[in-house]
Structures are given as structure tokens and as C-alpha cells.
Amino acid sequence: MAEEVSSQMNSLxxxxxxxxxxxxxxxxxxxxxxxxxxxxxxxEMETVQSFIDETDGKxxxxxxxxISSHDLPYVIEYCEKSIAGKITKEFEAEFVKKLNNxxxxxxxxxxxxxxxxxxxxxxxxxxxxxxxxxxxxxxRRYFGIxxxxxxxxxxxxxxxxxxxxxxxxxDDEDEN
Amino acid sequence: MSTxxxxxxxxxxxxxxxxxxxPDSLLDHILSFLPTKHAVATSILSKRWKPLWRSxxxxxFDDRSFPSTFSFCQFFYSFVTMRLRDSILPILSFHLHFHYxxxxxxxxxxxxxxxxxxxxxxxISHSDYSPALPSFVxxxxxxxxxxxxxxxxxxxxxxxxxxxxxxxxxxxTFTCYAYLQKLLSGxxxxxxxxxxxxxxxxxxxTYDLGFAISNLVRANISSDIxxxxxxxxxxxxxxxxxxxxxxxxxxxxxxxxxxxxxMFNFDYPSLVILKWPWxxxxxxxxxxxxxxxxxxVFNLTRCYVNKWEDPEVVPECLLSHFxxxxxxxxxxxxxxxxxxKYIMQNSxxxxxxxxxxxxxxxxNTKLQMLIELSSCPxxxxxxxxxxx
Numbered sequence: 001m002a003e004e005v006s007s008q009m010n011s012l013x014x015x016x017x018x019x020x021x022x023x024x025x026x027x028x029x030x031x032x033x034x035x036x037x038x039x040x041x042x043x044e045m046e047t048v049q050s051f052i053d054e055t056d057g058k059x060x061x062x063x064x065x066x067i068s069s070h071d072l073p074y075v076i077e078y079c080e081k082s083i084a085g086k087i088t089k090e091f092e093a094e095f096v097k098k099l100n101n102x103x104x105x106x107x108x109x110x111x112x113x114x115x116x117x118x119x120x121x122x123x124x125x126x127x128x129x130x131x132x133x134x135x136x137x138x139x140r141r142y143f144g145i146x147x148x149x150x151x152x153x154x155x156x157x158x159x160x161x162x163x164x165x166x167x168x169x170x171d172d173e174d175e176n
Numbered sequence: 177m178s179t180x181x182x183x184x185x186x187x188x189x190x191x192x193x194x195x196x197x198x199p200d201s202l203l204d205h206i207l208s209f210l211p212t213k214h215a216v217a218t219s220i221l222s223k224r225w226k227p228l229w230r231s232x233x234x235x236x237f238d239d240r241s242f243p244s245t246f247s248f249c250q251f252f253y254s255f256v257t258m259r260l261r262d263s264i265l266p267i268l269s270f271h272l273h274f275h276y277x278x279x280x281x282x283x284x285x286x287x288x289x290x291x292x293x294x295x296x297x298x299x300i301s302h303s304d305y306s307p308a309l310p311s312f313v314x315x316x317x318x319x320x321x322x323x324x325x326x327x328x329x330x331x332x333x334x335x336x337x338x339x340x341x342x343x344x345x346x347x348x349t350f351t352c353y354a355y356l357q358k359l360l361s362g363x364x365x366x367x368x369x370x371x372x373x374x375x376x377x378x379x380x381x382t383y384d385l386g387f388a389i390s391n392l393v394r395a396n397i398s399s400d401i402x403x404x405x406x407x408x409x410x411x412x413x414x415x416x417x418x419x420x421x422x423x424x425x426x427x428x429x430x431x432x433x434x435x436x437x438x439m440f441n442f443d444y445p446s447l448v449i450l451k452w453p454w455x456x457x458x459x460x461x462x463x464x465x466x467x468x469x470x471x472x473v474f475n476l477t478r479c480y481v482n483k484w485e486d487p488e489v490v491p492e493c494l495l496s497h498f499x500x501x502x503x504x505x506x507x508x509x510x511x512x513x514x515x516x517k518y519i520m521q522n523s524x525x526x527x528x529x530x531x532x533x534x535x536x537x538x539x540n541t542k543l544q545m546l547i548e549l550s551s552c553p554x555x556x557x558x559x560x561x562x563x564x
Contacts, residue, residue: 017331112202120205136295145341158529163247164217 025052026061027076032135033069034061044079046115067110071103073109078119087118096126101142104130180198200228202323208234213241234269235290252286269297275304277355284310294318301325306349314362324348329355335362342368349375365391366381369408373399388428398439417441426454430462434497437469439545452511456487463495471504484511486518494523502530506545507537513548520554520561529554530562 025042042048048062063093064072078095083086099107104126110117131139140147149157207215207229208221215229242248265541270290278286279326287310288296296318300309313319314335322337323344332355340363350356352374360366388409398417399401408414409428414415415437436458459465501519506512520529534541546563554561 103382112198121209124206126211127206128214132210132214136217137188139218140221143221145225147221148223149220157226161217161220163242163251164213 024060027072028061028063029067029069029072030065030067033070033072033074035069040083041076041079044082044116045075046117048114052076064114066113068106071106071110074099074103074107075114075116076118078122080117082118084172087122092122099126184548189407190407198468200224203228204231207232211236211238212255213237213251224265226402231265233266234271235267236271237273237286238267239274239276240343245278245282248274248276249278249282252522264460265293267293268294269299270295271297271299273299273301273303277305278306278307283307287313291316291319297321299323300327301346302327306347311414314359327505329388332358335359337363338365340366342366344370345374345514346372347375352376352378353402356478358403360389360407363389367391368394369403370396372404374402376402416441426457428461430458431464435466436462436464436467438469438471440472448487452515455545456491459491459493460487460489463492466497467500467502469502469504472510473505484514484518486514490522494519497525498523499525500530501526502528504532505534506531507534508541508545513545517552520552521558523559524555526556528560528562531563532564552553 015067023039024036025039025048027037027042027048029035039052042052042062048064051062052060064135067075078087081091104123108120108123108127111123134142139145147154164165194485203225204405207218210218212229212232212235216230219226222354237248237252237307239245239248242251267290270287272286287298291313295316297322298313298316298319300323302325304326306326306408308328308330309324311331311333313322314332314337316434317336319337320339321342323342325346325348327345328349328351329350329520330349335358337503343359343363343366349369350359354378356374358414369389369392387407389407390410392408392411394413395403395408397408398419404426405426408431409430411430413435414430414433415469416440419441438455455470459468480532498519501516501523503512503516506516514528516531529549533543533545537545549563
């Protein structure tokens with residue numbers, strides 16, 4: 001929590017370029033909030049690192065238009081833990097407890113976009129856990145999938161797969 | 177195109193649209209974390225999803241989500257071996273967790289599929305009884321990670337696992353000691369070994385492999401007197417949990433050992449008496465040790481206390497490499513203070529001495545401990561004392 005607050009405080013107090021702290025990397029969220037991070041954090045984000053490498057480290061302000069200032073602190077928090085070698089089951093359980101379904105999806109997209117393999121794997125597991133044992137309708141809503149089967153096709157598939165729908169949990173409406 | 181342009185090209189789109197617009201490779205990735213039963217069920221979501229699960233290279237089966245052995249077999253045979261999954265597609269990872277009692281033939285078939293499709297990671301665990309592992313598993317040339325739990329090895333004609341790097345066994349029963357020897361001898365590039373509660377049907381006292389496992393880097397041995405310490409001479413990272421007695425006597429050197437974790441479980445008086453001499457011997461024979469972590473569980477009364485005696489010659493590792501010592505569940509019962517004192521007095525490059533007191537230690541005792549410890553002289557000026 002403390003780390004999150006300090007990243008946010010940095011973002012408020014430091015404007016886009018600050019020559020005295022050229023060693024740090026500025027990540028600019030989609031809603032134009034700047035997050036100052038250590039270069040080691042940037043290394044965890046392959047997309048950011050390859051951008052820095054391509055410009056020979058001259059450019060240290062990186063726009064991340066696809067990631068909001070709401071989600072970026074979570075990504076930074078995870079990367080910091082990862083560098084410190086402190087990704088434990090307990091940390092992951094606490095981390096995911098804070099996130100609703102929308103946030104998990106957003107972070108999954110962010111992890112993919114930034115190419116952070118560990119975070120992507122972790123969130124894939126979280127998503128898998130959240131859709132396992134759920135009704136077809138629930139999973140469609142979760143992924144925003146449009147059902148393009150004809151009623152006949154769907155009925156046939158449901159029959160074939162009937163055994164997989166035994167023991168499905170009741171839908172959890174307020175989560176989504 | 178530069179990454180920068182790629183970055184700028186993206187625009188935030190409506191959320192649901194973004195998730196369903198993911199490439200198949202990412203949906204595949206999510207599917208690989210789902211039990212295969214649920215992955216198959218996603219074929220009903222939409223036309224795009226229908227074929228996705230079939231290209232999964234990781235399969236995970238848990239029979240608890242099936243009402244009977246029959247329904248599990250039906251699922252397995254129809255969806256995996258027969259029509260729905262591409263029969264030439266490899267299976268890279270195969271995880272089978274089961275609690276039903278299958279006949280040998282079914283169990284054989286379940287494992288025959290991944291083994292013949294080039295499986296690299298194989299995880300088999302039973303929640304209750306121990307089915308017998310088909311011997312063909314032990315001659316797979318592709319297998320790199322093998323994890324077994326509650327499995328029996330009662331037929332081991334030949335072991336040839338040339339790619340195996342990681343072997344974990346919990347509650348695995350061997351008919352005889354020779355089978356365990358055979359298994360470990362048949363893994364020439366094994367790097368990581370983890371064992372817990374191995375069982376022998378026919379007890380046999382000659383626990384000798386005759387050599388050390390040459391490429392072994394990490395070993396985690398829990399309550400196993402079957403695993404000889406002399407097999408582990410090449411490890412860098414060693415964790416041992418001792419319940420019965422020190423595994424075996426220490427003879428040779430541990431030249432590569434840098435990280436040592438010892439978990440003492442004081443259920444048995446014989447262990448308490450041997451603890452310190454055994455540890456000193458191990459320190460002496462590990463000249464490059466950097467980190468030592470000692471954790472202890474107490475079920476004993478004070479009457480079994482044995483004395484710590486400073487060794488005549490300071491172990492070589494303390495003079496050169498030893499930087500971190502951590503004592504967990506620290507108490508006054510078993511000469512921990514003289515030991516900690518000795519370490520701080522003699523470890524020339526020690527940077528951290530971390531003491532974590534046992535839960536039941538009260539505040540006053542804690543304060544007393546802290547005073548004692550912080551007044552100990554430290555030969556290394558850089559040494560920090562962390563006390564919690």
C-alpha cells in the first residue's frame with residue numbers, strides 16, 4: 001500500500017521532464033498521469049525496455065496510452081515485488097483480493113501490452129479460476145462474447161457437452 | 177516499425193471489445209490454466225472459441241469434478257484420445273490428479289497418451305491409495321519434469337530419463353531400495369531433487385547409491401532417511417528437514433554448497449543429542465557456504481538439552497564466504513545463544529544475523545534475548561543484527 005501511495009505522490013509532484021532525475025523512467029498513463037519508476041522496474045516491462053533500448057536510453061518518458069492511472073500502480077507494485085524476489089502465494093492472494101473482475105481484465109491487458117510474463121501468467125490463472133465452474137452465460141459476459149451459434153447448433157453442443165455443466169456455480173452478478 | 181510508434185498507435189477502446197478482440201494466442205494462454213474439462217466446455221461460447229481448446233498443449237485432469245470413474249474414462253477416451261483432439265498434436269504438459277480407483281489398464285492408457293506425444297512435464301498425484309506407475313514412463317526421452325505423489329514403483333525394469341532435470345516425489349512407495357537407486361542412476365542430468373516421506377516396502381539398510389548425483393544443483397529432502405547425504409555432494413542449494421535422525425553420517429565435502437536450510441523437528445531425543453556435532457561437521461565440510469537457515473520445531477521438554485561446544489578449528493566457510501545466518505523459532509532451550517554468539521564472533525564477512533523468536537516467547541524474555549545478542553562481539557564490522 002505504501003509503495004502505491006508513494007508512486008502516486010511522485011506522479012503528482014513531478015512533471016513530465018525533470019533533468020535532475022534522468023536515471024528514473026517516466027511512465028505516462030492513458031489519462032496523462034506520470035509515474036516515476038526505477039530503471040529496474042522498466043526492465044520487468046519488456047515493451048518499455050525495448051523502447052528505451054531502441055532510443056539508446058535517450059528517451060526516458062514513455063507514453064502508455066492503453067493503461068490507465070488506476071491500473072498502472074498495480075503493475076508497478078507487482079514488478080517491484082518481483083524484483084525483490086517477494087512474489088509469494090500470500091502476496092498474490094492479497095494482491096488479487098483487491099481486484100474486481102474488471103480490474104483483473106484490465107491488468108491482464110496491461111500485462112500483455114507491457115509484455116510482463118510473470119504477471120500475465122499469474123493473471124491468466126486468476127481469470128481461469130474466476131471462469132471455471134461458471135455458466136456459459138456468465139463466461140460470455142465475462143469475455144464480452146457474442147453468441148453466434150444458431151439455437152439448433154447451441155442445443156446440439158449443449159447436449160454433447162452436457163456432462164461438463166454438472167456442478168456449475170450459480171452466477172455471481174454483483175461481481176461483474 | 178519502432179516500438180514507439182506501436183505504443184502510440186494504440187487507443188483505449190471499450191473494455192469488453194478489447195478483451196474479446198484478444199488474439200487466439202492469448203485466449204489459448206488463459207485456457208492453458210484451466211482444467212481440461214473446463215477448457216473443453218468453452219467450445220460452446222462461440223464459433224471462434226469452439227476449436228480453441230483443441231490446440232492446447234497442456235492438459236490438466238482432476239477426476240474430482242466427475243461423478244464416477246466411468247464418466248471420467250468416457251471423457252478421457254472421447255475427448256483426448258479419439259476424435260476431438262488432433263492425434264498428432266504434441267502434449268507438452270500433462271497433469272493428472274485423481275482420487276478414484278482406476279483399473280491398471282485405464283491408468284496405463286491415461287499415461288500412455290502423453291508419453292507417446294512427447295510430454296515434457298508429467299505430474300501424477302493420487303489423493304489416497306498409491307497406484308503403480310507403468311514402467312514405460314521411466315524410459316521417456318522427452319520427459320524433463322516429473323512429479324509424483326502417492327504413487328508406487330513396484331516394477332522398475334529399466335530407467336532411462338536422459339532429459340529429466342526436475343524430480344519431485346512425495347509419499348512414493350518403492351518395493352525395494354534398489355528401485356530408488358535405479359531411478360536416480362537413470363537421470364544423468366538431474367538438477368533438482370525433492371523428496372518427502374518416501375516409503376520402502378522391504379526395508380533395507382544399505383543406503384548407498386555408490387556415487388553423487390553429478391549435476392544436481394538443488395535438493396529438498398524432507399524426513400527421508402532413504403536419501404543418502406553422500407548422493408548430494410554436488411548441490412549448491414540444500415534444504416533438509418530432519419524428523420528421525422541426521423540422514424546419514426557426513427563423510428565427503430560439499431564444495432558447491434552455498435545455501436543450506438535445516439529444519440529440525442525435535443520429536444526424537446536422539447536427534448537433539450546429535451544436532452550440534454552434526455551441524456559443525458556439515459559446516460566444516462562446506463567451505464563455500466554463504467547462507468545458513470535453521471528452523472526448529474519443538475515437542476520436547478528441557479531434559480534433552482545438549483551442549484553447544486565451540487569447535488577447535490573455525491570452519492573454513494566462516495573465514496571467507498559466510499554472509500547470512502538466520503535462526504527461526506529461536507528460544508533459549510537448545511543452546512541457540514552460544515551458537516549465535518559463536519557465529520558472530522567468528523564469521524569474518526557476516527553481513528546479516530537474523531533472529532526470529534518462537535511465537536510463544538513472551539516480551540520480557542524477548543527483551544532479555546535481544547540484550548544478550550546485541551552485546552555479543554561481532555568480528556565483521558558490516559554485520560547487522562535483525563531481531564524479531
